[in-house]
Amino acid sequence: MTDSKYEVVIGLEVHTELKTNTKIFCSCSTEFGGEPNTHVCPGCLGMPGVLPVLNKRVVDFAIMAGLALNCQIAEFSKFDRKHYFYPDLPTSYQISQFDQPICKNGYLEIDINGEQKRIGINRIHMEEDASKLVHGGASIATSSYSLVDYNRGGVPLLEIVSEPDIRSPEEARAYLEKLKSILEYTEVSDCKMQEGSLRCDANVSVMPKGSKEFGTRVEIKNLNSFRALKKALEYEVMRHIQALEEGEPLIQETRTWDENKGITLSMRTKEEAHDYRYFPDPDLVPVIISREWVEEIRRNLPELPQARKERFMREYGLPAYDASIITSSKALAEYFDACVALYPEAKTVSNWLMGDLIRSLNAEDQDIRDCRIRPEMLVEMLRLIDNKTISGKIAKTVFEEMFQSGKKPADIVKEKGLVQITDQGEIEAMVDQVIEANPKSVEDFKSGKEKAIGFLVGQVMKLSKGKANPNMVNELLRKKLK
Amino acid sequence: MAISKKDVEHVALLSRLDLTEEEKHLYGEQLSAILAFMGKLQELNTDEISPTAHILPLQNVLRKDMPRPSIDQGEALQNAPLQEKGMFRVPRIV
Ligand SMILES: [Zn+2]
Numbered sequence: 001m002t003d004s005k006y007e008v009v010i011g012l013e014v015h016t017e018l019k020t021n022t023k024i025f026c027s028c029s030t031e032f033g034g035e036p037n038t039h040v041c042p043g044c045l046g047m048p049g050v051l052p053v054l055n056k057r058v059v060d061f062a063i064m065a066g067l068a069l070n071c072q073i074a075e076f077s078k079f080d081r082k083h084y085f086y087p088d089l090p091t092s093y094q095i096s097q098f099d100q101p102i103c104k105n106g107y108l109e110i111d112i113n114g115e116q117k118r119i120g121i122n123r124i125h126m127e128e129d130a131s132k133l134v135h136g137g138a139s140i141a142t143s144s145y146s147l148v149d150y151n152r153g154g155v156p157l158l159e160i161v162s163e164p165d166i167r168s169p170e171e172a173r174a175y176l177e178k179l180k181s182i183l184e185y186t187e188v189s190d191c192k193m194q195e196g197s198l199r200c201d202a203n204v205s206v207m208p209k210g211s212k213e214f215g216t217r218v219e220i221k222n223l224n225s226f227r228a229l230k231k232a233l234e235y236e237v238m239r240h241i242q243a244l245e246e247g248e249p250l251i252q253e254t255r256t257w258d259e260n261k262g263i264t265l266s267m268r269t270k271e272e273a274h275d276y277r278y279f280p281d282p283d284l285v286p287v288i289i290s291r292e293w294v295e296e297i298r299r300n301l302p303e304l305p306q307a308r309k310e311r312f313m314r315e316y317g318l319p320a321y322d323a324s325i326i327t328s329s330k331a332l333a334e335y336f337d338a339c340v341a342l343y344p345e346a347k348t349v350s351n352w353l354m355g356d357l358i359r360s361l362n363a364e365d366q367d368i369r370d371c372r373i374r375p376e377m378l379v380e381m382l383r384l385i386d387n388k389t390i391s392g393k394i395a396k397t398v399f400e401e402m403f404q405s406g407k408k409p410a411d412i413v414k415e416k417g418l419v420q421i422t423d424q425g426e427i428e429a430m431v432d433q434v435i436e437a438n439p440k441s442v443e444d445f446k447s448g449k450e451k452a453i454g455f456l457v458g459q460v461m462k463l464s465k466g467k468a469n470p471n472m473v474n475e476l477l478r479k480k481l482k
Numbered sequence: 483m484a485i486s487k488k489d490v491e492h493v494a495l496l497s498r499l500d501l502t503e504e505e506k507h508l509y510g511e512q513l514s515a516i517l518a519f520m521g522k523l524q525e526l527n528t529d530e531i532s533p534t535a536h537i538l539p540l541q542n543v544l545r546k547d548m549p550r551p552s553i554d555q556g557e558a559l560q561n562a563p564l565q566e567k568g569m570f571r572v573p574r575i576v
Pocket residue numbers: 023026027028039040041042043044045154
């Protein structure tokens with residue numbers, strides 16, 4: 001990956017579902033889930049004789065996202081039909097935007113090894129989402145038939161296309177994280193990757209460093225988690241480098257990421273040659289965006305990640321590093337706000353969020369909004385540490401259990417008998433036992449090896465299954481070994 | 483502009499039409515004639531005219547983001563030749 005002989009060129013296309021109440025061209029609900037084909041009407045089912053009418057909020061949201069991403073907002077924008085036959089489109093065309101998208105020429109900034117790097121945004125356009133297909137067999141290729149649910153068809157999407165400014169899978173991940181964060185802050189989308197409201201395709205090519213000619217471009221579809229994006233790009237870059245090293249040809253094609261096997265696979269079909277035959281949709285009239293409209297939206301732009309980061313540093317005295325991680329996700333920042341409102345030790349809260357909480361969420365690929373540990377539960381656990389009911393070490397066990405089961409910390413402590421041992425006599429008995437069993441360490445400590453006490457404390461903690469109060473253990477040991 | 487047989491086959495494939503040799507020949511001629519007629523427009527000087535996005539002098543036809551009741555599943559599926567589990571059943575895709 002860090003092979004300096006090659007240069008990697010990546011561009012991302014991100015689709016985000018907008019958080020409107022209704023679809024882009026009809027008044028059906030956009031609610032996720034629901035019985036199949038119950039959020040549909042003659043319009044989004046593609047019946048003849050029905051006309052689409054544009055949802056104003058979609059335009060508002062597109063302008064808002066464009067402003068947050070430093071784009072120019074077009075004065076004139078129109079919709080075009082993109083034709084292809086696929087059962088997820090009842091009309092055999094998708095209403096999208098071709099040559100006059102609503103936003104152009106923006107950028108966002110990512111943080112790479114402490115340095116800011118600007119990634120250009122080529123364009124943002126509005127379009128309708130396709131419907132959900134359920135395949136009869138294990139995969140699309142082995143299915144003898146498929147089932148179509150048109151509930152998602154016509155849900156408004158923004159397609160955000162980056163410039164090919166991204167130079168590594170790490171940068172790609174940072175770009176997607178930043179983009180997600182900005183979209184969440186503007187509240188145009190809830191960006192739940194697990195529910196498909198944020199989806200990512202990547203274009204990647206690799207060329208020898210200094211080359212004037214770009215490498216063969218490959219598109220990877222359906223990279224629907226940060227991990228998938230990074231892993232798939234790492235794999236693909238390696239595949240390209242290997243082919244270049246061995247002088248093997250690469251084909252310009254579309255590939256898909258196989259999460260289980262950890263490889264990308266060719267999606268080539270007999271008829272890959274796309275010919276979308278774009279033309280202006282005669283059913284829709286142009287959108288003219290006055291500068292007053294743009295300015296009104298600019299005035300209502302909510303606090304963006306950078307501003308909130310600065311506020312967290314100022315109001316809570318958080319270090320820049322903590323503040324930037326916690327504000328990288330709006331939901332995480334709100335979680336933090338909720339905790340600190342109940343428990344003002346901001347740095348303690350931040351440590352738990354940045355450590356155990358983020359680690360557990362990442363391990364389970366879970367969204368903080370679905371986390372079983374609610375802010376009041378985390379705070380209750382912190383209070384149990386403060387009043388010495390549990391040790392910091394036991395708290396990790398309690399945390400883990402809360403994360404899995406969603407039980408209250410006090411109940412977990414009671415059920416599992418995790419209450420800290422603070423009984424002098426009980427601890428003393430264990431200390432005596434450890435002193436007796438470890439004459440060598442006792443000798444070391446007495447002859448001035450301060451480190452040995454750490455080992456002895458550890459042995460007592462182990463004996464107590466982590467439940468002894470570590471301060472009392474330390475004190476008692478020192479008293480006895482004087 | 484003459485439309486070749488290959489062009490006709492390409493357009494037919496995109497439109498999922500299965501044409502006989504005779505039809506390919508016939509439509510090739512007809513499409514060529516239509517394009518030749520449209521070619522007349524190329525003779526006009528359009529330097530001062532911006533491209534037409536819509537033939538009616540309308541703009542910003544927008545609706546409020548207010549949900550209205552959808553139709554029910556049975557109604558949605560009533561024209562479906564095949565259905566299963568409340569969904570449209572379609573032939574294999576690839
Ligand atoms: Zn509808």
